[in-house]
Amino acid sequence: MKLIFTHENRLLVELAKSKLEVAGIPVFLKNEFAQGGSGDLAPHQTWLELWLERERDFERARQLLRDDGDGQSAWRCGECGEENGAAFDYCWNCQCPRPAHS
Ligand SMILES: [Zn+2]
Structure with missing residues (x-):
């Protein structure tokens, strides 16, 4: 698990x-x-x-x-460098908020 x-x-x-x-x-x-x-x-x-x-x-x-979102692109977390689906406002890995300019 x-x-x-x-x-x-x-x-x-x-x-x-x-x-x-x-x-x-x-x-x-x-x-x-x-x-x-x-x-x-x-x-x-x-x-x-x-x-x-x-x-x-x-x-x-x-x-x-x-691979989320409707044609929106994924974004990369500024804290841990992880890529996140466009639908997520927080990094799935470290829960940091999505950068505003992304
Ligand atoms: Zn992160």
Whole structure:
């Protein structure tokens, strides 16, 4: 199992999940029922997480999440250099916001 995507915005995680499922990649969610207000947990620990059942799907899954958007181009994270799909406003890898000029 391998974590492929997590985000503060649960909708983005759900979107990524359905995209991978459509492509036939088995995935599952963690923290699906975690919500804010849980007291002991830091906020990032309650982010919805999208996991791959098979690690060997990782590269393909990442490619699929990258090839996003409607003709918009992918952007490169200024922090970690990772490429991100056009639909994502935050780096999938380090959660840095997308550069404004991109
Ligand atoms: Zn990054």
